[in-house]
Amino acid sequence: AxxxxxxxxxxxxxxxxxxxxxxxxxxxxxxxxxTAAKYVRMEDPSLEVVLIEPNxxxxxxxFSNLVLSGVRSIGSLTFGYNGLREQHGVxxxxxxxxxxxxxxxxxxxxxxxxxxxxxxxxxxxxxxTEQIEGLAAAGDRVLHAWKAGPQxxxxxxxxxxxxxxxxxxxxxxxxxxxxxxxxxxxxxxxxWYLKTRKPRAKLIVLDANQNVISKTALFRAAWQAYPNLxxxxxxxxxxxxxxxxxxxxxxxxxxxYDVVNVIPPQRAGAIAVQADLVGVDKRxxxxxxxxxxxxxxxxxxxxxxxxxxxxxxxxxxIANAMGKIAATAxxxxxxxxxxxxxxxxxxxxxxxxxSEAMAVVNAYRIDNGKVVQIEQKLTPGQSTLYAQHATxxxxxxxxxxxx
Amino acid sequence: xxxxxxxxxxxxACHGRAGATRADAVPSLAGMPAxxxxxxxxxxxxxxxxxxxxxxxxxxVKTLGVDEVAGYFAAQPREASQIKVDRTAVVNGRAxxxxxxxxxxxxxxxxxxxxxxxxxxxxxxxxxxxxxxxKAEKRSPGDATLTSIKVFMKSLDDATLADLAxxxxxxxx
Ligand SMILES: Cc1cc2nc3c(=O)[nH]c(=O)nc-3n(C[C@H](O)[C@H](O)[C@H](O)COP(=O)(O)OP(=O)(O)OC[C@H]3O[C@@H](n4cnc5c(N)ncnc54)[C@H](O)[C@@H]3O)c2cc1C
Numbered sequence: 001a002x003x004x005x006x007x008x009x010x011x012x013x014x015x016x017x018x019x020x021x022x023x024x025x026x027x028x029x030x031x032x033x034x035t036a037a038k039y040v041r042m043e044d045p046s047l048e049v050v051l052i053e054p055n056x057x058x059x060x061x062x063f064s065n066l067v068l069s070g071v072r073s074i075g076s077l078t079f080g081y082n083g084l085r086e087q088h089g090v091x092x093x094x095x096x097x098x099x100x101x102x103x104x105x106x107x108x109x110x111x112x113x114x115x116x117x118x119x120x121x122x123x124x125x126x127x128x129t130e131q132i133e134g135l136a137a138a139g140d141r142v143l144h145a146w147k148a149g150p151q152x153x154x155x156x157x158x159x160x161x162x163x164x165x166x167x168x169x170x171x172x173x174x175x176x177x178x179x180x181x182x183x184x185x186x187x188x189x190x191x192w193y194l195k196t197r198k199p200r201a202k203l204i205v206l207d208a209n210q211n212v213i214s215k216t217a218l219f220r221a222a223w224q225a226y227p228n229l230x231x232x233x234x235x236x237x238x239x240x241x242x243x244x245x246x247x248x249x250x251x252x253x254x255x256x257y258d259v260v261n262v263i264p265p266q267r268a269g270a271i272a273v274q275a276d277l278v279g280v281d282k283r284x285x286x287x288x289x290x291x292x293x294x295x296x297x298x299x300x301x302x303x304x305x306x307x308x309x310x311x312x313x314x315x316x317x318i319a320n321a322m323g324k325i326a327a328t329a330x331x332x333x334x335x336x337x338x339x340x341x342x343x344x345x346x347x348x349x350x351x352x353x354x355s356e357a358m359a360v361v362n363a364y365r366i367d368n369g370k371v372v373q374i375e376q377k378l379t380p381g382q383s384t385l386y387a388q389h390a391t392x393x394x395x396x397x398x399x400x401x402x403x
Numbered sequence: 404x405x406x407x408x409x410x411x412x413x414x415x416a417c418h419g420r421a422g423a424t425r426a427d428a429v430p431s432l433a434g435m436p437a438x439x440x441x442x443x444x445x446x447x448x449x450x451x452x453x454x455x456x457x458x459x460x461x462x463x464v465k466t467l468g469v470d471e472v473a474g475y476f477a478a479q480p481r482e483a484s485q486i487k488v489d490r491t492a493v494v495n496g497r498a499x500x501x502x503x504x505x506x507x508x509x510x511x512x513x514x515x516x517x518x519x520x521x522x523x524x525x526x527x528x529x530x531x532x533x534x535x536x537x538k539a540e541k542r543s544p545g546d547a548t549l550t551s552i553k554v555f556m557k558s559l560d561d562a563t564l565a566d567l568a569x570x571x572x573x574x575x576x
Contacts, residue, residue: 392426
């Protein structure tokens with residue numbers, strides 16, 4: 001990246017780009033961060049926005065379970081950042097932020113630092129690999145596919161190459177994790193694929209939770225169509241052995257697999273943990289419900305999956321909503337005005353086959369400065385109509401984030 | 404800086420930027436008259452027009468202020484859907500539209516006095532789904548004011564409804 005001032009040839013880290021005015025930095029260009037960057041610029045074009053994101057392409061986690069079943073291609077979920085750059089004048093550095101310094105209002109990168117007036121931190125999640133014995137050492141032999149990208153494609157290939165009659169084992173981490181219904185949607189997609197392509201194969205779902213934690217009745221009903229799916233509640237995976245092709249649950253049950261998908265326990269993105277934006281649990285970031293300012297650092301706002309304490313799921317819809325609300329708060333606060341009180345809203349569609357979907361919807365309001373739920377509603381069942389709505393949602397929200 | 408801009412934040416996740424949808428299965432809200440939008444929100448919130456998605460969001464809109472949200476969308480430029488429609492279907496749809504025109508107008512733009520919405524330029528998928536919902540008595544079930552239109556829709560096969568959807572969607576492009 002060569003924007004503005006090139007790094008000087010000294011060993012002292014320096015300001016990478018001289019500020020052209022009042023600057024907002026966004027760390028992480030996913031569902032929350034890319035939305036925030038766009039909306040800050042839309043709402044106040046006089047502000048400079050620098051988005052720091054290592055990936056050159058945005059790959060959508062929503063709908064990525066359909067890549068496993070071959071219903072969608074990863075290419076159909078992959079988008080560029082040109083819209084943000086060209087339509088909205090967001091400056092983008094394709095690098096990782098290495099540290100956050102709230103006292104000096106600086107974000108560090110490998111080559112130097114950038115100063116900010118306000119910072120928006122949206123690094124998503126990272127995995128607590130150490131919670132599962134053997135997982136770190138297993139490397140690419142045990143996939144999570146919980147950040148859409150190469151792992152999604154690799155897991156799809158493993159599924160495709162699995163012999164008919166084989167066993168696919170997937171593990172669901174204890175809540176809280178990214179996308180509560182996501183693992184159960186994945187189970188539907190894998191089971192649908194096996195049913196249509198490998199009728200003698202089987203799927204075993206090992207859930208750390210006591211029951212399906214989202215859309216319980218709807219998933220249970222959808223699974224009636226998949227006798228090849230065996231669901232085991234309260235079966236937390238604590239060990240994986242890629243040599244023996246075996247996982248072990250906390251009660252000592254050993255389960256053999258041909259293909260395994262371990263979705264590990266999660267916490268906020270590493271940069272948020274390093275910057276000590278997380279609470280005593282060292283996992284998630286607590287924020288003000290109106291401004292998304294961190295309770296631990298001034299002028300630092302945290303949005304998306306990294307947050308906790310607001311009664312919302314870790315979903316892309318919520319991340320997008322938080323991006324807009326935090327952008328508005330930042331714009332108002334920088335201009336010396338109070339932030340308006342705006343609640344987020346949620347919808348999560350889940351595909352239960354190649355053609356049918358269902359949804360959970362949550363509406364909220366703000367009461368005494370706190371987000372509270374007005375209502376949660378489920379679709380009465382699964383249907384092709386809701387699948388059409390799901391596609392409409394994806395089309396619209398991808399454009400809302402990036403176009 | 405319209406007051407409704409912020410209050411309509413969550414709508415763009417499904418209805419597109421400023422309510423001008425690029426998708427097929429959800430309606431455009433941009434340029435929709437405020438009276439119709441408010442009636443729809445009221446119907447959803449009260450459960451009269453069943454929609455698991457719109458019921459919670461309509462309750463939310465009512466806590467935020469439906470006038471500002473409706474005013475915001477009404478003020479946005481209406482953009483016709485870009486979803487492809489079949490030319491033959493459009494021709495057939497026009498031929499079948501005489502009864503519809505009595506209520507929705509010759510130009511399909513609706514009529515506040517008759518309580519009919521503007522159908523022009525809406526995505527064909529959305530229009531077709533709504534007609535099927537009328538036909539199956541799933542949109543506003545039991546609403547006596549809509550009985551005659553439902554009876555009429557029931558007399559049409561789904562292929563004709565698809566033609567009508569293509570025709571109304573093509574208007575204003
Ligand atoms: C299989 C699956 C299915 C899902 N389905 C749905 C669905 O149907 N509907 C729904 O609403 N949600 C769904 N989700 C959840 C949704 O993907 C997440 O809630 C959403 O991505 C959260 O957004 P975020 O911005 O917090 O994180 P992300 O979108 O992950 O973005 C974080 C970004 O930060 C970047 N980053 C991290 N560290 C740094 C650093 N140090 N410096 C710079 N950049 C950094 C990362 O590269 C990444 O691009 C699904 C998730 C999965 C895994």
